Each structure stands twice: as structure tokens, then as C-alpha cells.
Amino acid sequence: MQDSLFNYVNAETTTNDHYTPKWVFDLLDVTFDLDVAAPVGGVPWIPALHSYSQADDGLTQPWHGLVWCNPPFSDILPWVRRLNQHGNGIALLPHTKGGWRQEIWEQADGLVESKEINQMLFNYQGRSNKAVFPTLFLAAWGDVGLKAIAKVGRVR
Numbered sequence: 001m002q003d004s005l006f007n008y009v010n011a012e013t014t015t016n017d018h019y020t021p022k023w024v025f026d027l028l029d030v031t032f033d034l035d036v037a038a039p040v041g042g043v044p045w046i047p048a049l050h051s052y053s054q055a056d057d058g059l060t061q062p063w064h065g066l067v068w069c070n071p072p073f074s075d076i077l078p079w080v081r082r083l084n085q086h087g088n089g090i091a092l093l094p095h096t097k098g099g100w101r102q103e104i105w106e107q108a109d110g111l112v113e114s115k116e117i118n119q120m121l122f123n124y125q126g127r128s129n130k131a132v133f134p135t136l137f138l139a140a141w142g143d144v145g146l147k148a149i150a151k152v153g154r155v156r
Contacts, residue, residue, distance in 0.1 A: 019043045020070045020092055028090065028148040033065025037072065037079065066090075066144055076100050084108075088142035090149060095137065108139040110146045110155040 022045035036058035038051035052058030067089030071079035084107040
């Protein structure tokens with residue numbers, strides 16, 4: 001069982017609440033079984049059949065099928081480790097010098113960078129704004145995830 005990430009549940013928007021824009025999902029062209037790090041009520045344009053919010057604590061819940069994960073950038077490591085264990089999904093991640101990057105490099109089935117992803121504006125409190133990190137990338141686990149990220153750019 002995974003330890004909980006949250007000491008308390010915040011029902012309001014926080015600095016971690018930056019939602020992936022719809023055009024990313026239009027490019028990926030897949031339906032996810034589960035969004036593991038969604039806000040309460042989910043995001044209407046994320047094509048996920050189910051979602052876990054901070055109130056559900058997605059790290060401690062069972063994961064199933066193809067997973068979407070735009071994790072809280074304040075603490076990525078537990079999400080990366082859980083994705084590595086699950087082995088079927090796509091994550092949007094920042095370029096940072098965190099130790100978790102080596103785990104992604106060694107265990108994800110593929111990585112994609114693209115100009116569009118690097119310049120992406122997140123939806124934050126109804127406005128578009130740049131990520132706090134200069135570049136972002138997609139990581140995939142499993143065949144469906146690999147095929148989907150290949151629509152965005154060259155898989156490495």
C-alpha cells in the first residue's frame with residue numbers, strides 16, 4: 001500500500017492545480033480509464049472514464065487500465081514510482097534535476113518532447129499560464145501509451 005501524499009485535503013485551488021489543456025488530449029487521441037491526480041469533479045476535457053482527486057488520494061487507491069497523470073509538481077517522485085509499478089499510462093512531467101528523472105529514463109517505455117508541449121500554457125483558475133518549469137515532456141508505459149505519445153513527437 002502506498003503512503004498518502006496529503007496530510008490534509010484542500011478543496012480549493014492550489015499552486016499545484018494546473019490543468020493540461022484540451023489540445024494535448026486531442027493529439028493523444030485516447031480515452032484513459034483513470035485520471036489519478038484530478039481536481040474534485042475532474043476536468044471536463046480530460047478523456048478519462050474515472051478520476052481520483054486529492055480527496056480520494058489517488059496514490060493510495062487501486063489503479064486500473066490506461067492511466068493519465070499530471071501529478072502535483074511539488075512532489076513528483078511518488079507518482080513516478082507508482083506509474084513505474086502500474087506500467088500502463090501517460091504522464092506529463094517537468095524537466096527538473098530531481099532524482100526521479102533517472103527512474104523515468106530507466107523504466108518508462110518512451111519519452112516525447114515537442115515544441116508544442118514545451119511551450120504549453122496550463123489552465124489555472126480559468127486562465128492560461130506558462131508552467132513554472134521551462135520545458136515539459138510526456139512519458140509513457142505500455143503499448144497504447146507509446147502509440148499515443150508518438151502522435152505528439154519522436155519517441156525516445
